[in-house]
Amino acid sequence: MGSVQYWLVNTLTNTEPVATFMRTAWGWPIIESIHFMGLTLLFGSIAAWDLRLLGLTKRVPIDAFHRLVPFAVLGFVINAASGSLFLLTEPDQYFYNPAFHFKLLFMMLAGLNVLVFYTTVFRRMDAFAVGDDVPVQAKFAGAASLCFWIAVIICGRLLTFYRPFPCEGDEARALFVRCLL
Amino acid sequence: MFDPFFLWLEATAFSTWMRESTSVFAFPIILALHTIGLAILVGLTAAFDLRLLGVAARIPLGEFRRYIPLMWLGLWVNVVTGLALLAAYPTKALTNPVFYLKLGLVGAALWLLRVLLDGVRDGATVTLPPTRSKRLAIASLVFWVGAITAGRLLAYTHSRLLASW
Numbered sequence: 103m104g105s106v107q108y109w110l111v112n113t114l115t116n117t118e119p120v121a122t123f124m125r126t127a128w129g130w131p132i133i134e135s136i137h138f139m140g141l142t143l144l145f146g147s148i149a150a151w152d153l154r155l156l157g158l159t160k161r162v163p164i165d166a167f168h169r170l171v172p173f174a175v176l177g178f179v180i181n182a183a184s185g186s187l188f189l190l191t192e193p194d195q196y197f198y199n200p201a202f203h204f205k206l207l208f209m210m211l212a213g214l215n216v217l218v219f220y221t222t223v224f225r226r227m228d229a230f231a232v233g234d235d236v237p238v239q240a241k242f243a244g245a246a247s248l249c250f251w252i253a254v255i256i257c258g259r260l261l262t263f264y265r266p267f268p269c270e271g272d273e274a275r276a277l278f279v280r281c282l283l
Numbered sequence: 284m285f286d287p288f289f290l291w292l293e294a295t296a297f298s299t300w301m302r303e304s305t306s307v308f309a310f311p312i313i314l315a316l317h318t319i320g321l322a323i324l325v326g327l328t329a330a331f332d333l334r335l336l337g338v339a340a341r342i343p344l345g346e347f348r349r350y351i352p353l354m355w356l357g358l359w360v361n362v363v364t365g366l367a368l369l370a371a372y373p374t375k376a377l378t379n380p381v382f383y384l385k386l387g388l389v390g391a392a393l394w395l396l397r398v399l400l401d402g403v404r405d406g407a408t409v410t411l412p413p414t415r416s417k418r419l420a421i422a423s424l425v426f427w428v429g430a431i432t433a434g435r436l437l438a439y440t441h442s443r444l445l446a447s448w
Contacts, residue, residue: 131439135432138321142431146326147333150350159346169339170330255322259315263307 107197117190124191137184141258144177145251155236155244164227164236194266201264205257212250219243289374289446301371310371317364324357325427328396335399335420344403351400358393374446381440385433392426395419 115121123129147170153159154167189196196202223239235241292298301310331347333339369376376382399419402411411419 131436132432135435138318138431138435139428141318142322142325142329142427144326145322146329149323149326150330153350153353159342159349162342162346166339166341169341170333173330173333173338252319252322255318256312256315259318260307260311263311 110197111193114190114193120187120190124187130188130191133184133187137181137188140177140180140184141255142177144174144181145255147171147174147177148247148251152244152247155240157235157241160235164234196261198266199261199264201257201260205254205261208250208253208257212247212254215243215246215250285377286374286446289377292370292373293445293447295370297367298370298373301367310368313364313367317361317368320357320360320364321431322357324354324361325431327354327357328392328427329424331396331399332420332423335416337417345405347403348400354396372444374443375441376437378443379437379441381433381436385430385437388426388430388433392423392430395423395426399423 124133150159150170151167151174154162154164159167219240223237223243227236227240301313304310327347327350331350334342334344334347399411399416402416
């Protein structure tokens with residue numbers, strides 16, 4: 103594992119032209135803002151779908167809500183792309199960061215949940231009846247999705263506080279004070 | 284001018300705990316919850332705005348009123364966590380014009396959300412003309428994009444961190 107991280111960090115550090123752009127005054131803040139918009143789009147769209155599975159808006163046919171899922175995928179693509187720019191600039195801040203390991207774990211669990219959902223219970227939901235409850239397995243998938251994405255967001259926001267070199271950079275606020283004082 | 288107030292606030296036990304506690308449940312988790320509140324409130328609002336713009340057109344507009352309790356939850360989580368973050372670094376936020384820009388954008392976006400939710404009050408009946416609700420939905424998305432960007436920039440644009448420094 104150690105050598106995998108070492109190889110990743112060595113391979114990805116300062117990938118050009120990404121790193122030059124990210125180190126401009128506006129690079130990092132703008133990509134971070136886009137990353138937050140992506141998370142909002144991803145979470146909002148998938149939450150509306152998950153809440154339909156859980157029965158909140160069950161008067162509406164389920165396939166009407168399924169039209170929101172591509173926007174969750176769009177949010178994910180925006181965040182995979184913007185997130186990659188961070189990794190291509192400062193990989194050591196992520197690959198040696200336990201919060202990042204947990205973030206990846208919850209992303210994989212969320213992905214696995216999607217995979218299992220679409221290959222099993224979703225195939226049996228062909229009736230799409232108005233006002234019907236979905237099978238209990240689909241409700242579990244909806245609840246799991248909400249939990250996993252909330253966990254992904256929390257781990258993402260905690261990255262700052264578990265960075266391997268906390269005294270560098272400008273946003274590790276609690277640590278910032280301790281490092282300077 | 285407000286330095287005595289900032290100095291007093293920064294010296295309170297809560298403010299000091301927020302800044303100096305090594306517990307993950309101090310600054311880090313409160314910051315993370317601020318993002319969860321954002322995801323719930325703005326995420327569901329964005330889904331509503333997309334619907335107003337014609338996405339998933341078979342969802343009756345009135346159904347989005349079912350998210351109102353969750354939107355309130357997201358809003359209150361962010362009011363409370365926002366005040367806690369403000370208490371930790373009052374000088375940092377309150378001496379930064381970007382912070383007031385953020386508050387203004389959030390206020391405008393919330394007012395628009397209220398107008399749009401009122402417009403779909405009677406189930407599927409829409410009291411706002413479609414072109415107007417589309418324009419307001421675009422404005423809502425623009426305001427939230429601005430508010431999120433301004434919020435993110437708070438980490439980069441402050442001129443002072445603490446009044447005591």
